[in-house]
Amino acid sequence: MHPDFNPGDPFALFRQFWQAATPPGAQPFLPPMTEEDLDRKLAELKVVEDWLTMNLGMLHLQVRTLEMQKAARAALKPKE
Template structure:
């Protein structure tokens, strides 16, 4: 059950790792033996890297938003002198 690599699917690499491979193909966790296999794995890892970077950006934005909300609440809560 061989599937083409889909860059839109961030879990393709993990799914491939856990699938049972045909006896003629080495398991996904063994080092690749051909240049094509290395290029394919590099492409998969770049997709995962970009997906993780996007999630880190969204997390950083959420943290900054909460910090701004806290600062606004703190400013409103302090009595004027």
């Protein structure tokens, strides 16, 4: 077992993995960003979020429309 192993810390394995995979002094995920870069990235992500929300709404609308068509066909179907 690794000497730093602590069974009470569920994230110890992940921390060890990232420490081994990342060279000393490097940041594994994001480079340092200026405030302008952060604002631009946030604006871009909000646009994507809005686009995805709109598409999700359109998908819900299409599902509901098809469900209503199915129910209408079932209601108008002659009884045998």
